[in-house]
Amino acid sequence: MADPTNTITPLLDDHEVGGDDVGGRKSSSWVQKVIELxxxxxxxxxxxxxxxxxxxxxxxxxxxxxxxxxxxxxxxxxxxxxxxxxxxxxxxxxxxxxxxxxxxxxxxxxxxxxxxxxxxxxxxxxxxxxxxxxxxxxxxxxxxxxxxxxxxxxxxxxxxxxxxxxxxxxxxxxxxxxxxxxxxxxxxxxxxxxxxxxxxxxxxxxxxxxxxxxxxxxxxxxxxxxxxxxxxxxxxxxxxxxxxxxxxxxxxxxxxxxxxxxxxxxxxxxxxxxxxxxxxxxxxxxxxxxxxxxxxxxxxxxxxxxxxxxxxxxxxxxxxxxxxxxxxxxxxxxxxxxxxxxxxxxxxxxxxxxxxxxxxxxxxxxxxxxxxxxxxxxxxxxxxxxxxxxxxxxxxxxxxxxxxxxxxxxxSGKIFYFLLNTKHTKNSTFIDRSSQRVRLAARRLGYKFGNVLFNWNAYCSLLWFQVKVVCQGFVDWYDNWDILPMFVTHAYDSFPEVDKAKCFGLKDHETMDEINIIIVFLDF
Structure with missing residues (x-):
């Protein structure tokens, strides 16, 4: 029986999303309308x-x-x-x-x-x-x-x-x-x-x-x-x-x-x-x-x-x-x-x-x-x-x-975007809070980006002080920590098994120098 969770291919083909034709030229306006439809x-x-x-x-x-x-x-x-x-x-x-x-x-x-x-x-x-x-x-x-x-x-x-x-x-x-x-x-x-x-x-x-x-x-x-x-x-x-x-x-x-x-x-x-x-x-x-x-x-x-x-x-x-x-x-x-x-x-x-x-x-x-x-x-x-x-x-x-x-x-509270960039890769990854593959996605991020754990528990808004302490050493914010509302917890391998995704990669001192995390919470 097919694995219902194995949905690693998008619902829409890559050429539909990217907006480029075979030759690399931009698609015409009517093609982009079809993409929207x-x-x-x-x-x-x-x-x-x-x-x-x-x-x-x-x-x-x-x-x-x-x-x-x-x-x-x-x-x-x-x-x-x-x-x-x-x-x-x-x-x-x-x-x-x-x-x-x-x-x-x-x-x-x-x-x-x-x-x-x-x-x-x-x-x-x-x-x-x-x-x-x-x-x-x-x-x-x-x-x-x-x-x-x-x-x-x-x-x-x-x-x-x-x-x-x-x-x-x-x-x-x-x-x-x-x-x-x-x-x-x-x-x-x-x-x-x-x-x-x-x-x-x-x-x-x-x-x-x-x-x-x-x-x-x-x-x-x-x-x-x-x-x-x-x-x-x-x-x-x-x-x-x-x-x-x-x-x-x-x-x-x-x-x-x-x-x-x-x-x-x-x-x-x-x-x-x-x-x-x-x-x-x-x-x-x-x-x-x-x-x-x-x-x-x-x-x-x-x-x-x-x-x-x-x-x-x-x-x-x-x-x-x-x-x-x-x-x-x-x-x-x-x-x-x-x-x-x-x-x-x-x-x-x-x-x-x-x-x-x-x-x-x-x-x-x-x-x-x-x-x-x-x-x-x-x-x-x-x-x-x-x-x-x-x-x-x-x-x-x-x-x-x-x-x-x-x-x-x-x-409001439905979509969280997490953009992770490192000096070692040009890849970017977005994670949706409602994803059915939270643990799998976190595991993949761990392999790529080091000791980073994502936890989407409902109570995590109460743990903002933990987020601040753990991330302060390697997260680069624009001006002020307090202007960003956060309802997600970042930490190392320290959560219960139900939410834990084993992460491997960079060591702690390397993580602080090499990883930059930007988190945007869409809630208007």
Whole structure:
């Protein structure tokens, strides 16, 4: 069977990337257009499944909120404050701040553990790490659920409207079962993505969305449950998504090497998982809270039912547009890592350029659609004439935010470039943080450039002082060490086996004289 990790040749041929013809002359403009189209095709092929998967999963709770919102402004505000949006997006709800964003961050450990395991051909370990991630999710679900039962007094303490707080607390209690399903679901999604198995995810996210629409309608309107029918529908749909995708992983031949069954060995890797998942969850929550605070501030304004609903609609609109560029960011990571594995630097740079341009075009398309049809869009959330009138002047500010966020969503924290130059070679190597061949790439760098170790753990931002101490002797910065934000650790052979890539080459005193490392962190 072919080795799935042996992708040392780029997706696009060298002549497509370099832009030179056989005779060494520059290609004509029409050939360069074809090159752009080929790169665009390669990215869209991978990005589309990720875009639809994220969008469909995101819309599961969103459609439930839409059903609740048509019961009245109080219900919309309560559902908004409780749980208007989550799953890999910028969100603004209490459930996101204390639950769903945390679960998403916990699953981020699998990007490192499963990604490195797949690249190192330790296929069995992917299943072990998946189980340890689910164990961690189960424990934190229990802790968060206890906290959620005290939602109403917490909202009262921070000054939220009593009526909205009561509705939000009721909504969030019925969504506790969905929190556990979400934790398991996010882990399985990362498990599949690290193996580049993304097309089936579209089906296993679209079907639960369709089912959720039917369940929400029945529970809210026909069964007479009203407001509480919406969170119940969300929980049921999330469990359907988890069970169906989990069954697929267990039964499909695609995972016969990476899933070998349940094992008690997974408990041994819980601590390793926590060392990565907890810092990852903290970073994800901080990013989400920057948006969620808007809803809580809106609840402190006069007429909180209207202001909270307006802010909720704005943030959810931007979150949906973010789903498009979020899928592109996953495609960019895959395309860049493929070219880097082939030591094709120009191909990696071209992939990044195409991704940025495409994300801008997609964001602009969303903006135009919003400017033309904002009245109809608001109608999906509320029938209130007041909300429709108040939303109109916010459209232009929202359009500007969407345009900028479409680019930021691709670049922020997604792509790290590492350019290494030495006096002994003219070769340059770029490494993508999301590469499935991190250990292999680090090994190759060690053979070429000496005692250099790259470690992409989520907690490495806390180790900046170590980076500074280790690298200060041989890294040449322009003016000031402190102006460069770094989230990567450089050191000698001193890390645990899970992240260690044995490096050989120059001795320590030679390294300080011969190696120059320039690191660029793209985060706008």
């Amino acid at each position: 080929e790169e665009l095709k390669a990215q869209i092929t991978y990005a589309l499944p990720m875009i639809f998967t994220n969008l469909f999963i995101y819309c599961i709770p969103l459609t439930s909120v839409m059903f609740a919102s048509h019961l009245g402004q109080l219900e919309l505000a309560g559902a908004t404050l409780a749980n208007l949006s989550f799953f890999d997006s910028t969100a603004n709800s209490w459930a996101t701040a204390t639950g769903f964003a945390f679960m998403t961050g916990l699953s981020g450990a699998l990007e490192t553990l499963c990604g490195q395991g797949f690249g190192a051909k330790s296929y069995r370990m992917l299943g072990i790490h998946l189980q340890s991630s689910c164990i961690v999710s189960l424990v934190f679900t229990i802790l968060i659920s206890i906290f959620w039962f005290y939602t109403e007094p917490v909202f009262g303490f921070i000054g939220q409207d009593p009526n909205i707080s009561r509705q939000a607390a009721l909504y969030i209690k019925y969504q506790i079962p969905g929190l556990l399903a979400d934790g398991f679901l996010q882990s399985i999604l990362r498990f599949c993505q690290t193996q580049s198995i993304v097309a089936p995810l579209v089906i296993f996210s679209f079907v639960p969305l369709v089912i959720n629409i039917g369940i929400a309608y029945v529970l809210v309107y026909l069964a007479g449950l009203g407001f509480i029918g919406a969170p119940i529908a969300t929980s049921i749909s999330l469990w359907i998504a988890f069970v169906s995708l989990g069954t697929y992983v267990i039964c499909s031949d695609k995972f016969k090497e990476t899933w070998t069954g349940f094992s008690l060995e997974s408990f041994r890797y819980v601590v390793i998982n926590l060392t990565l998942s907890l810092p990852s969850a903290a970073m994800v929550c901080l990013e989400y809270w920057a948006f969620e605070i808007l809803v809580f501030l809106a609840g402190l304004l006069p007429n909180p039912e209207i202001t909270t609903s307006l802010v909720a609609i704005c943030v959810n609109t931007e979150s949906i547009s973010y789903m498009l560029t979020y899928g592109l960011s996953a495609a960019a990571s895959t395309r860049v890592s493929n070219e880097l594995g082939a030591e094709n630097v120009e191909g990696a740079k071209k992939a990044t350029s195409v991704t940025v341009k495409l994300s801008f075009v997609l964001g602009l398309g969303v903006v135009l659609a919003l400017l033309v049809g904002h009245d109809g869009w608001v109608g999906l959330f509320s029938n209130s004439r007041v909300i429709k009138e108040e939303f109109a002047p916010l459209t232009f500010f929202l359009a500007a935010s969407i345009t900028l966020d479409s680019i930021q969503g691709v670049l």
